[in-house]
Amino acid sequence: MNKEKKQPQKEETSSKRKISLLSGIVVSDKMDKTIVVLIDRYKEHPKYKKRFKISKKYKVDDRKNEYKEGDKVIIQEVKPISKGKKWIVNKKI
Numbered sequence: 001m002n003k004e005k006k007q008p009q010k011e012e013t014s015s016k017r018k019i020s021l022l023s024g025i026v027v028s029d030k031m032d033k034t035i036v037v038l039i040d041r042y043k044e045h046p047k048y049k050k051r052f053k054i055s056k057k058y059k060v061d062d063r064k065n066e067y068k069e070g071d072k073v074i075i076q077e078v079k080p081i082s083k084g085k086k087w088i089v090n091k092k093i
Helices: none
Strands: 021-028 034-044 051-061 072-077 085-092
Touching: 021 051, 034 072, 034 085, 051 072
Parallel strands: 051 085
Antiparallel strands: 021 034, 021 072, 034 051, 072 085
16 A cells, blocks of 8 residues: 655756846946946836936956956946946947
């Protein structure tokens, strides 16, 4: 009278996260190994349907200090490097 219980098989789920990429302009390169990138995006008002611009600045890791003010870059989200830096430069446009 040995009854075997069928256990559900565990599905292997790989943690494939969507890579976050943003493009913007370098507005400051005064810090060592860090640049500040300004990202502009447009949002639509839910009721009035008018579009307006939202700007945000991100601190981005730049290990080689190769990006200068005015460069257009693509940044990528990574695990936190420090308290304020959670982005690295992917490439220059």
